[in-house]
Amino acid sequence: MAKKKMKASKKLNVGSEFGEWLLEEKIGAGGNGDVWKAAKPEQPSQAIKILRSVSNETYERFKIETSTLEKLGRMSGIIPLIEKYVPDDKSGSTPWFTMPVAIPFEKYIHGRQPFEIVDDFIELAKTLQQLHAQGISHRDIKPANFLHYEGRLCLSDFGLVKYPERTAITPPRRDVGAKFTMAPEMRRQAHSANGLPADVYSFAKSLWIALTGQELGFDGQYSPLSTLALSNYLVNTYTTTLDRLLEECTDTEPDRRPTMTGVIARLEEWLSICKDFHTQNLTEWTELTRKLFPLGAPTRSTWEGVDAICLVLAEIAKVPSLNHMFYPTGGGNTITAVSTAAESGMIALHIGEKMVELLKPAKLTFESFGNNTSWSYFRLEAAPLEPSGVKNALNSERSSEALTEISPGHYEAYACWEQNEYNGEPLPDSARPAARYLKGAFVFFSTRSAYNADPSTYDARHNKMSEEQFRAYIARNSQCD
Structure with a gap:
């Protein structure tokens, strides 16, 4: 891997040279670093992440990020590391590493339908499932850290990653993660909190953002009875399975949240229900019963x-x-x-x-x-x-009448509806065909x-x-x- 020493001593702009790299476009920025689309002469462009603000903590996180990406290698669903320069000493040259150029989330999501989004999030959840199986938590799950690469959604930005053998570097009382998807325990005690259920929490809020098209997440636990309800955004779409999943994933108690394995199963269940009208209909009929009789039918x-x-x-x-x-x-x-x-x-x-x-x-x-x-x-x-008294309205069994309701409670012959006429004038907008059962x-x-x-x-x-x-x-x- 290239280890050319480079120093970002001046402000970088489009067209600036950073060592062998020509900076073509700024594609990301954070509190401590920037991501540029850049290219070496006669080579395809890559995304280069440059650490801008170098302190003991940011430098250690940068080292952890690059070492984690190297350890994960070409794991499916992870934006891989290509080249890096991370000196042993933080003083002097500027640390950097490169990745493939991928499609940012805000471009990927444009025009995507709910089923497509959930399909892609299932693949993302499977990547998190693999990480969690190794005890690795991302701890910065948010849409801005999702990139579309090689036909699927992938995770990027492992700057806050945590794994069993890693030395803790988060000071007590410091929060960790994205503000609008952050689990409550990551606000209160990030240095000691379990990052696995925190990832589940942030994943669920990110899914809500993707499905609703909202820019930001929401505070607290999801409730299908509030303005947050997916049914307010996904009109005429079955949402109950997703509602329950989001409610459980955003529980304030980490131990009550499902694992990523459970999340995958529930998302697949929702897709299965939605893609089969027979299953969906009977599921919704059962849920109607539960709604009417919450303690049992x-x-x-x-x-x-x-x-x-x-x-x-x-x-x-x-x-x-x-x-x-x-x-x-x-x-x-x-x-x-x-x-x-x-x-x-x-x-x-x-x-x-x-x-x-x-x-x-x-x-x-x-x-x-x-x-x-x-x-x-x-x-x-x-x-x-009793019959309405309208002439010739009764059926042969004298059990119902075919009528035109001209205005509320004002009935005339059904022929008025058929001919769109009453008293020589077109029917008013209030008119409607009606069957009156005796x-x-x-x-x-x-x-x-x-x-x-x-x-x-x-x-x-x-x-x-x-x-x-x-x-x-x-x-x-x-x-x-």
Whole structure:
């Protein structure tokens, strides 16, 4: 390796010569050193890190960094060291070392989709897993220290690295790491803190930054119930597995954080769920049950009253494509929202942007069958209701009416919707097609349930059975699954 003595006695600029190197572009700067894109005559450019502020501590860290990189060699996921000059004595010539030129994180992340980001972070986590297996902690995990090289994200800047045989050089009460990704113990007692769980903490906050596109991290522990929630940034994306992982990784107690091995498994689990709609749907249906019944799902639970029923149905409708509703008259659909209706005591089940199903709810019942939540369902009973009086609106079974709701509670014939006309004028923006149910029962299953997978269930069989008969029917089928 080259060991040419060089002295950075003056301020370096683009075009400056540093020994044999011509400085082409400044690509990084820290409190103690700078990184330049530089080249020797007729050779490819490299990244050269030059120690600018030389003190006993910075020089020892520089020596540790270069020796660590030499020890790691060509480990996958590490930006390798190519050449170095690190004299035994810090006085005199300026220490430096070179690395391959790589793509900085802020350029790499541009246009990357969440699945791609997590894929790349899994590879980064595998590198940390290898380091941790050797007792090596990076202790400066942050996006600025991630570089894209040879088709993957890699770790750089090992200036704060710590390993079992290394002599401690961090003074007591000195913090260590990046402020916006730093674990709390690295703020309080970096000299004695375990760097392995601290890396997990910083990795999780770095992942949050990458997925949300935010410049900085956040203070404290992650909470999916706060403005930090990934769901605020990853619209229509399943996030629960990631939410739980980030919450655990940023626990203030290091011993409660998962290992990097656990982090990898959870990230792979999230990708697997997201890439398979069947698995995702049933997972989300199970999580809906846990949300409604945090202490454990009962065999049966019943809600009465419009407000309570609306709240539960809103949870069912909240997750896109989660539910499938079976009508009392046959067929099925997906509800996308729930609201109170203009008529007293009635609710509107929204289908898509405009269509609503109107009914007066008598009760909503949840039915479950042990741990197999794919068979759990909700049954909504409609209370008896008098017809609206609109001419020719009733169906042949006299169980529902097809209407146009001109304005809240003002019904006219469905033909108004078909012809986009009322009293010779185009329909107002408030108009919408509506089905008004006078009796009957609806049931809601997960979209990927075995019940929904069977086309014959669209015959409204649930409405031809009593509540108890239908539960017994589902119980028999669930045992055959």
